[in-house]
Amino acid sequence: MSTIELKEFLKAKIDQIDDDSFLEEFKNIIDNKVENEIILSKEQKEAIKKSQLEYLEGKFTTNDFVNEDIEKWLKE
Incomplete structure (x- = not known):
């Protein structure tokens, strides 16, 4: 799976998730990766x-x- 395909796959899966706490944790993981900051x-x-x-x-x-x-x- 290419990077573009993987991103599209993840976007589609995220759209199906309604669990706010899970999404918040997922956001924290992504923010940490993007910002390269230890929380x-x-x-x-x-x-x-x-x-x-x-x-x-x-x-x-x-x-x-x-x-x-x-x-x-x-x-x-």
């Missing part, structure tokens, strides 16, 4: 802000440190 929920944005603050406060562990701990634990 985050409020919870995701809050989690990112919290993680950034923890990083700035030095509240993180490096992979090397964790790997050393794992090696010690495995030798016990």
